[in-house]
Amino acid sequence: MSQLIDASQARARTLSRNRWAALVAALALAVLNIGLSGPATAEPTGIGDASSTPKFLKLTLDSVTPNTVTTSSDAVVTIAGTVTNIGDRVVDDIEIRTQRTGAITDPRGLRSALRLDQSSYTVNTPFVDVARELNPGQRKQFTLRMGVRAASKGSASLDITAPGVYPLLLNVNGTPAYGGQARLDDARFLLPILGLPGDSDPKSTPPVSAPTEAPVATTMLWPLADRPRLVAGIPGSVNGKALLTDDELAGELATGGRLDQLLGALESAVHPDSAGTGANLANALCLAVDPDLLLTVSDMTTGYRVLASPSDPDGPTRDGTGTDAAKAWLNRLRALSSTMCTVSLPFAQVDLSALAAVHDAALTARAITSPADLVDQILSIKSVHGVSLPESGSFDADAATMLGQQGFTSAVLADNAVAPAGTAGTSSSSGSSVHTATPVSVNSSTAAPSTVRLPGPTPPAAAAPANGTSTVTADPGMKVSTFDIWPATALAAVGSNPPTPAFTPENVRYDVSKDSRTARLQDALGAMSWTALNPQPNRPRSQLLMPPQQWSANRDEASTLLTQLQTLVHSGLATPRSFQDLLAAQADSHSYEVRYSSGATTDAVPNTFIAPVQLQAGRITDLMKTLVEVPQQEPTPRTFLTPLRDDLVRSLSLSDRTSTGSQADTAAQRRLDQTTTALDGLFRSVTVLPPGGVYTLASEQSPLLLVARNELPVAARIRFKIGVPSGTDITDIGEQTLPAEGTRSFQIPTKVSDSRSLTIPISLTTPDGIALGNATSVKVRSNAYGSALAIITACAGALLFLLAGRRLWRRFRGQPDPADEGLDPGKRRRLNKYLRARSRVLQRQETP
Incomplete structure (x- = not known):
């Protein structure tokens, strides 16, 4: 026992000496005016903005169990994480606690609450020691356990008394060398509470369920899309192999790839089980497929080539490795799409506003009208037609007009992409590709109704018939189904490559990649659950969940989200609603107009691409008019030139434009240059x-x-x-x-x-x-000699005729010709022979 006391006293003396040494060193450097690198200036109480403190420790959330609390789940929440020393010095006395704030009562809090100062998280659990010290580069895993409901004195508890979506914060404190104790990092996430579990004695602490009198009608789109992969500038052929810029798509389609995992998670969720829950969940889901992805995968199934260097389209190529994976994935998609709702996305995630600015009818038809037919043809199904799903969740007035002219009756937009008529403050100068965008802030964002109508053009007035009734009716316009931007923003953050969507308000944007994947998944679970837990006055009980089209969620994350949707349905908080029923919903009685936000303008295709694409699209149309379709001969003019038109659509793609460090402009310019060069060659052919x-x-x-x-x-x-x-x-x-x-x-x-x-x-x-x-x-x-020679020849011929006649006349009369006097008979014969030959030559020259 005395040995333990002596060791404890020795350790205390050592720590005391270290602290005194650190204090003396700090004072000495201050006197010498030598600044320490990264001094710890945070308040020792842990109160302050973590973003203003040096980064000595990195706190990462690894798992939350259960990720959603229900009446039947465990009453204790277990949080696992990792603390890593990312600084250049030792950090001592590392401890962590959990804090929470009140349940979110406004949907905007699903995003803004994650940026609150930690002092706003007023309910605290006791600090738990994690490590005595961590050297630079070292890490330490930890596990925290706390009750959901109020616990006995001295026990850690979140002290939650009602269902809701609660923001939680993990706060890590430590003492860096040469500094004092400070809050060095934190991790924030949402914890959905669908119900409070009861105690071991249900009579003392019964379960508390969320109200289920008004379940929210829920629809979720499941996107399958990829960035453009086909090399540009290659016309269609009969036996030619497709050429891809790289072979990354083969990995995405193979087992464990992104597209394989997204499809696999959906297959598992909707496959009917013994209780029929899978079929029930399938009613709320609809596949949203990019036809450009389907075309590429279909080409891969017959063998393809890949560029050795993606930046050298004219360089060497090699055989692709994904033929078998493409066949298997496409067959799985055909089987799944035949059993559930399927809708086409715009071709290659094209920017609809940029497409409208190009003003090319054939290009427009290929980008937004043909996709539904392509999906039907490749998957052998009948998909949902007549609805547009822009990748940015918004478009301008010119794009709305373009869609109406192409026969679209519905669109799916963000709820802040439309506004009551006269209040949007946006315009689009037709033909000039100039947009006046409105900044959308979290404080001014007012969600639109779940279904609104954009007014169509009013037809000109006509003279009233004699009976006094008019037959002129107004175009009813386009119906718009809106999705909540807050769940959509949270869903976009799930996965390995989290973008911030264009519709996310500017003042709640931040780099979500700094949050761990587990934290981002928790935020999505909370956002999905908020509407079901918080009925809003004067708002229909409706919810459309819209992940990003090029989604990077893995199978576990996707399955967790689908399980959450299933849990909401089983708990009575939500009811499945098909996508077709959503489109058929009655529109709000008020008139609305599109609002093109500044975020959409920032992420849009630059205007510098509009004129070149317009020029090349016109050249394709000119060449199409020139080519002749011959029966029984392939390729036809359409199959020959359509790939080049597809390349122009891909140049206007929004793919990867919301990602940090994106090379979207470079890729679009290279694609446009390759198409231009190919067209130049076709015209020269x-x-x-x-x-x-x-x-x-x-x-x-x-x-x-x-x-x-x-x-x-x-x-x-x-x-x-x-x-x-x-x-x-x-x-x-x-x-x-x-x-x-x-x-x-x-x-x-x-x-x-x-x-x-x-x-x-x-x-x-x-x-x-x-x-x-x-x-x-x-x-x-x-060799022609003209009219003068013809006149001379005619005169010579006439003279010859007169002289010959004169000679014959004298001969018939027996009178010698004076011209023959003294002429030798032999010479006379030779002269006559020459004259006859010359006459024949002249006759031949006069004959054409």
Whole structure:
């Protein structure tokens, strides 16, 4: 016993000496005006803002059990975590306690409560020693246990008396070397209390359940999407293999990959069990699938290639490794989608406001109209049509008009993306791609009703019929189903790559990646449960849960969220509502308009991409008009050019634009450049071949022979554009057709009126006059002599005819011709022979 006392006294003396030594050193450095690196200035009581104190310790939340408290769960909450010394000095006397504040009574508190100063967490449990000291780089795990309800004196308890969503804080104190005791870090999270468990004696402390008189109708979308992976600038072909920028998608589809885990968690949740709970939960869920992902996975199933370097699209390639994984994943998705609601996302998570600014009908149809048909075709199902789900949760007025023109009757937007008519304060200058955005703050955010209607354009007034009744009716506009931004923000933070959505108010944004994954999952569980636990006056009991489209939750996290939804349903706090029933809900009677927030503007596709995409989209349309569809011949013009149009849509993608350090602009510019280069090559592939040398016309009406070549795998319609020199008449032969991957000769009727050398410029155009291929020129030499030579020849012929007639006349009369006097008969015969030969030559020249 005395040995223990002596050891204790020795340890106390050692600590005392260390403290005195630290104090003397600190005073000496202060006198010498030498600053210590990172002095501990936090208050020793642990009260203060952790963000203003040096970071010596890092507190990480590892698990919370149970993550949701119910009447049947354990009455003790167990919190496990890890403390790591991330500083450059030893930290002594490390201790931790749990604090909480009151239940959240306003949905905005689901986010803002996590930023409160720790002094606001007024209910404290006693400090628990974790470690006597931690050296730099060392870590120590800990476990805290506390009762949910009030406990006996001296026991740790959260002292919760009613169901609700409670913010909790773990507070770690320590004493860094050369400093005093301070609060060195904290970890905050939400704990949903759906019911209070009873004591071992139910009579003394009975369970307390949350009211279930008005269960919230709940719908949850389950997104499956990925960033664009296909290399741009490759037209469609019959037997060609797809080329991907990298092989990361193979890992995501394989066992343990992100997309495999998301699909697996959903399969497990909706698979009907003996009690039928899975089928019941499936009624509240709807798959939201990116058609660009489906196209890519479908291409992978037949074999594909991958760039050796993603930044070098023209470099070497290698075989992809995910063919089998793609087949298995796609088959699983087909089986699951056939048993539950499925809806298409916009193609490649395109920015609808940027798409509207491009003003290209074909590009618009491909981005928002075709996706539903693509999903139906690839998955062999009938998906939900006519509803738009923008990735940003908002769009501007031009995008709303565009959707209405494309036949969309519904959209799903954030509840702060719409506002009562006349109050949004937003505008979009049609055609200028300029948006006036409204900042949305947590203090001014007022949630819109669960279903509102955007007014459509009013038709012009018509003259009233004779009977006094009018047949002119107004367009009812688009119905908008809104989702709560607070659960959506919390769901976006779940996973390995947590973004902050565009609709999250500016003054509650922070770097959620600094929180542990367990803490972020707890926040999502609390946010999902808040509406069920807190009926709001004048608000329908409705909830739409909307995770981000490119979600990075793993299987355990996804399964935990689905289990939470199932728990809400089983406890009577929620009731499943199908996505179709949500879309069919009656809209609020008041008129609303879109509100394009500053957050959406920040994360939007920059306006610098609008004009280039518009230009290249127009070129694709021009080329589409030129190509000819031949029966039984593949590829068709549409299948040949659609991949290039898809590349332009991918250039307007919002994928990864909310992530920190995103290279979205670089990827979009590279994709646009590759598409532009590919189109340049396609337009050059249809051209007229230079003849080489000098082309000689045998006569003034000899045709001009030209050869045109089409290197495209699709037949093309062309027109010749020929420069006509003076004195030359060249007939326009009109529209002609070149066979696929072939050449064709053309005779161009030409008339040249004189003999000379000519240079005739020649090129090909589309039927609409768009230049094709490379212009060339033909050097022509004509043997025609013109009208003067024709007159001289005619006069000479007439004179010859007169002289010959005169000679014959004298001969018939027996009178010698004076011209023959003294002429030798032999010479006369040779002269006559020469004259006859010359006459024949002249006759042949006069004959065309």
